[in-house]
Amino acid sequence: MAVAALWSVAALALAGFILVELYRDTVERAFDSQLEVYQKAIIGAMAPTDGSTINRPENLGEPRFNLPLSGWYWTIADWPNWRIVHASGSLVGDMLLVPPLAYGQRTGGGFATGPGGEELRVSQRIISFDGKTYLIAVGGKTEGLRKDLAAFTGQVALTLAVFGLGLVAAVLLQVRFGLLPIRRMQQSLAAVRNGEAERIDEDLPRELAPLAVELNALIRSNAEVVDRARTHVGNLAHALKTPLSVLSNEAALSDDAFARKVSEQAGLMRTQVDHHLERARQAAQRRVIGVATPVEPVLARLLRAMTRIHDARGLAFDSQLEPGIRFRGEQQDLEDLAGNLIDNACKWADMRVEVTARLLPGATPERTLFEIIVEDDGPGLTEAERREAVKRGRRLDESVPGTGLGLSIVADLVALYGGSFELGEAEIGGLKARLVLPATPAGG
Structure with a gap:
């Protein structure tokens, strides 16, 4: 223009x-x-x-x-x-x-x-x-x-100005109407990216229809690659876990130093296998195009489950979940992220756990973020302990059940989604865990 x-x-x-x-x-x-x-x-x-x-x-x-x-x-x-x-x-x-x-x-x-x-x-x-x-x-x-010359000049200037405005208006209309198919294609692609559609609308002019066809083929190819990766991850998990279980069981039959060493190393191998298989699964899921998960129902369901699990302790759960937030990723990943943090807070809380989910300000069509904050009123962690807590397999208290992989898996998965994860001091006295993750744009 x-x-x-x-x-x-x-x-x-x-x-x-x-x-x-x-x-x-x-x-x-x-x-x-x-x-x-x-x-x-x-x-x-x-x-x-x-x-x-x-x-x-x-x-x-x-x-x-x-x-x-x-x-x-x-x-x-x-x-x-x-x-x-x-x-x-x-x-x-x-x-x-x-x-x-x-x-x-x-x-x-x-x-x-x-x-x-x-x-x-x-x-x-x-x-x-x-x-x-x-x-x-x-x-x-x-x-x-x-x-006479001045009058003619004025008439020419007025005539050409009107003609020029008409020409610019015609170009504007031509550009706007001419680019409507591209805008439709952009909106269709955004719908796929936000998880509202599985394919791009191919009902486009003949100049753009081949591009839409190729993009749909790319989306299908991406989905096939993810499915194959998940299958291979599952097969590898079964192939490795069975021999490790056999080694652990055989070592448990004896109480000598060699058997204890085998049992110890098998446990370490199982921990490493679990961690790297989980990261492989996360990486495969992260590359899925067009997946969006409502946040409020997932968190509400996790809180109901934690209420039943920790019913005997009488924990109080307080939640502030902003409706309409949609995580740009798979539901299982969101459940792993939030579930690990809420479960960790329940293990260490004295009486109370607070969960907050809200959109962050400054959203743009290209980048929209939301945060999940999980707080407990337990003993909390020092700054040095918070740094240690996110390391793989690191458990600060061996008396509490667990593998030590929870927070490290959260940190790895958040990094794959381009978000952030930090630990801090909660206002109610214990540990505060904050996740920042990508969301689909409002109305998208």
């Missing part, structure tokens, strides 16, 4: 300049032709009748030559002495200052200065009668010519 507007302005300005110059040239040529007609009438009227002296032109058919200071004048002068022989009555004894002719030049024109300093356009010619040479100059004021 900017290029089209600039080009239109430049082209129309150039066209207007050319039209005005052509009109100026035409008007000046017509004016000069009129002066030449008067000049020829003067030559015809001054021709000597007695063979000795020239006559004074009297009736030229133009009364303005006799009106004082009318703006129309003529003079007859000896050449090259510049002595005025005859002059129009309109000069009333004043002078007509004409530009000098070049050497050898017998005709000329241009602009001159008349009585009172007014601008004149003049025509000059040198003629000879019976051996005597005379310079005949005829001039007329350019005031009317200038007014």
Whole structure:
């Protein structure tokens, strides 16, 4: 639009300049032709009748030559002495200052200065009668010519301005309506990315339909790759866990040092296998296109489950869940993330667990974020302990059941989604865990 507007302005300005110059040239040529007609009438009227002296032109058919200071004048002068022989009555004894002719030049024109300093356009010619040479100059004021030219310039500017605005409006409509299919395609692709559709609408103009077909093929290929990755992860899990279980069971039958070492190393191997298989599953799921999960129902369901699990302890759960938030990812990942944090808070809480979910301000169509905050009123952690807690397999208290993988899995999974995870001090006295994750745009 900017290029089209600039080009239109430049082209129309150039066209207007050319039209005005052509009109100026035409008007000046017509004016000069009129002066030449008067000049020829003067030559015809001054021709000597007695063979000795020239006559004074009297009736030229133009009364303005006799009106004082009318703006129309003529003079007859000896050449090259510049002595005025005859002059129009309109000069009333004043002078007509004409530009000098070049050497050898017998005709000329241009602009001159008349009585009172007014601008004149003049025509000059040198003629000879019976051996005597005379310079005949005829001039007329350019005031009317200038007014006509100014009026024409204004009309041209107005006409071209209206035409230019119409041209820009036509380009604007053409661009807007011409790009509607691309906007439809953008909205369809956004719907797929936000999990509202599984494929892009292919009902598009023939120039864009092949692109939509290829994008749908890419989406299907992505889904197939994810399915194959999940299958391989599951197969690998079964293939490794069974031998490890056999080793642990065999080692448990003996109480010597070698059996204890085998049992210890098998446990470590099982921990490492669980961690890396979980990361592989997370990476595969993270690359799924077009998945969105409502946050409020998932968190509400997790809180109900934790209430039943920890019913004997009488924990109080307080939740503030903003409705309408949709996590840009799979439900299982959200359950793993929030479930690990809530379960960890329940294990360490004395009486109370608080869960908050809300959108973060500053959302854009390209990036929308929300946060999940889980707090407990337990003993909490020091800053050094908080750093240690997210390390893989690190358990700060061996008396509490668990593998030590929960918080490290949370940190890894959040990183895969491009979010953030931090531990801090809760306002109610214990540990505060904060997740920041991508969300689908509002209304998307």
